[in-house]
Structures are given as C-alpha cells and as structure tokens.
Amino acid sequence: MAVVDRRRQVIEAAAKSFSLFGYKATTMDQVARIASVGKGTIYTFFSNKEQLFDEIVHKVILEMKHIAEREIRRDKPFFDNLQRVLDSLLEFRSEHELIIKLSQEKREFGTPQAQEGLDKIEGAIIGYLEREVEHAIRQGEIKPCDPKVISVVMLKLYITLTAELNKLHAPLGKEEIKAYFRLILAEGLAQQTM
Amino acid sequence: MAVVDRRRQVIEAAAKSFSLFGYKATTMDQVARIASVGKGTIYTFFSNKEQLFDEIVHKVILEMKHIAEREIRRDKPFFDNLQRVLDSLLEFRSEHELIIKLSQEKREFGTPQAQEGLDKIEGAIIGYLEREVEHAIRQGEIKPCDPKVISVVMLKLYITLTAELNKLHAPLGKEEIKAYFRLILAEGLAQQTM
DNA sequence: TTTCTGACTATTTTACAAATTCGGTCATTC
C-alpha cells in the first residue's frame, strides 16, 4: 500500500517535471522533491532516469490508444474513421504538454532522449494506423497495398496539411484539410477520363 | 575583362569552398586564397559573406531549373512528366555536394544560413511544381485544386517514399516508388465501388 | 587614376580550467 503510493507519487512527479521542463532540465533531485520522496526511493522502482522517462512516454502512448479507440465506429467507412482518429490524435498531440515540451527540446537542444520519446509516440501512431489499414484492405474498402508504407504516408500527409504547410501557405481550415485528405488519398487527383 | 575574370574566380572558389566545408567553415580568407585574389577584391563584387553564399545558391537553383526543363515532354501525360522531374531533381539534390554539405551542417550545427539556403532550394522546387500543376489543371489533366497545397504535398510525399520511409521500412525500389506515387496521388486508394 | 591588396580592427568563436551540477550508490536511519 505504502509502496504503491510512493510509486505513483514518483510517476506523477516525473510526468509533471518532464512536461514542464523537458528531459534534460528534469533532475532526479527535483523529481524526488516534487514527489516528497528520497532520491534513493526512485531507484527502487526505476533503474535510471531513462527508464523513468520511458514509463511516462508509455503512459502517453496508452492514453493516445484509448483516444483512438474511442473514435472508431466499425459501421462507418474507413476514411471517415481515419479522419476522426487522426484528428483527435493530432489535437491531443498538439495540446499535450509533454509532447510540446519534447518537440521544443528536440528543436532547441537536440536531446537524443527527447527525440527517442517522440519517435516512440510516432511509431505507436503508425502501428495503430497500420492495423486499421490492414482491416480496411481485408474489408475491401481500399486497394491492396503495404499497410506500413501507406500508414507512414498517411501520417506524413496529415502533418503536412496541418502543420508544415503553414510555413508556406495560409493555414487550412478543418474542412479544407478533410477535403484535401480525401481528394489526395482516397479519390486521387487524376481527372477521370470517362 | 580582368574584372569579369576575377569575379568568376571568386564565384568558382566560393562554390568549391561552400560545397567542401559548408557555410560556417568557409572563411573569406580561404575563398580569396582559392581564387588567388586579395580578400578585399571579393568585397568589390559582394557586399558580404551571405550575399556571396546567395549567389552560389542561386546558381544551383538555376541548374535545377535546367534539369527540370530538360525532363518535360509536353506531349506526355502530367504524371509521367511529374515523375521524371521529381526523380531527376531529387537525384540531383541528393548528389550535389553543396546540398549534401548544407544538409549535414544543418543537422550537425543548425547553422541558420545553411537552413535558409536549403529552404530557398526547396522553395524553388515547389514553385516549379506549382506552375506545372497549374498547367495540368488548365489542361484538365487533374482535378481543380490549390496548386501550392498540391505542390507541397507532392514534394513531401516523394521525399517520404524515397527517404523518410527507409528509417521504418526496407527501402523501396524505383518501380515501387513510381507505383505508390501513382496509386496514392493519381488513382486514389479508395476501392471503386462499381 | 583605377584596381587590387593584405595588414589591421572589432567582434565572434574557441579552448580550457575551475566550479557547479547531476545521476546513481550505499551506509545509516526509521
């Protein structure tokens, strides 16, 4: 009981600190202080700073999985589901403090652990998309293709439309993004010749 | 005559040095030495280091424009032309020493001038694609859409398929890239319902 | 007179050492 409580205190303190200060600027002393725990106590649960960080990243990934699952409606068409899932995932991603902080830390300092954490989160999104694409292929909703390739492309396309484009073009509205996503990926740009 | 010659010597020396050592590690003394010219002479043609660098970047962009124009066959379909142009541009991009060096410098040191130079080159590619997309829309070859948006998406998709994907997936062959590019962008993933 | 030059200067970058901070340990405490 006391053990469980201490572990939770540590995890909560770590989540708070990593979100607020990033990986590098979070010290084990600080985590201990926020958790009102001796520094040694942290090491009874996690063998080092990286493993503690991993735990926090994993919690975020789990949270994202729940969000995604909540958006799936098996009776709706694949592209509708895809749209809703990516929408909610990217909104979560752009609002979650830890992810914002890690992105900033990566840009500013290039901290490898921040990069790895973000990669794990991206990998989880792609893995999730992959299974949905596989399902859609089996259902005959989309043409046969490599789910990994298509998943990566989908995520990149979404990021391009929602974020990268804004450097060169006025930001697109939600409806525009939805329309372009469908136009490009689902229907294709080629003018039907018949 | 002597003036023209000196200017060319400076430009050639600068091109060589920026390609070999990047922006930061290229010194004006070194450029002068390679060009067999006094350092002051450089400043009679270019007001500072950044402007000299700009000249070199512009030469690369011009070269790329020629390469692209060489690939365009007005009698062929848009997607064939697009494929060939992107292919040759990205091959050029991945083999040109200046671009390789600037990419490395950006990754390694984050030199702002290297970043800006690469952005200009990318902007030129997108601008070129934009005009081609406009042409294709006018010809009725592709559906009406914002050429800027589509150009950015096309370039990003191509980079994803040729480079980014390799971190998570076995590299695709040239024919596979071509097939996915068409499948995704031109034909669309959605299974035709009739 | 005009063109070109490299020694010169002010500023930035680097190199290095001292001081500080930090991740991780472990003898002691509770």
Next chain:
DNA sequence: GAATGACCGAATTTGTAAAATAGTCAGAAA
C-alpha cells in the same frame, strides 16, 4: 526491510584568455 540523503565520480556549465574571422581601408601595383 523500506526509505533516505550525504556522498562520489562523471558530466555540464561558467568564466575568461587566446585565436580566428568578417569586413575595412591606406597604400601598393598596374
């Protein structure tokens, strides 16, 4: 036996002296 925080070596930061560099300009070369 679980929890702690003083302690340790390694890593990072800081302060600063030395070196390098972009840009100038008085004077040499043409």
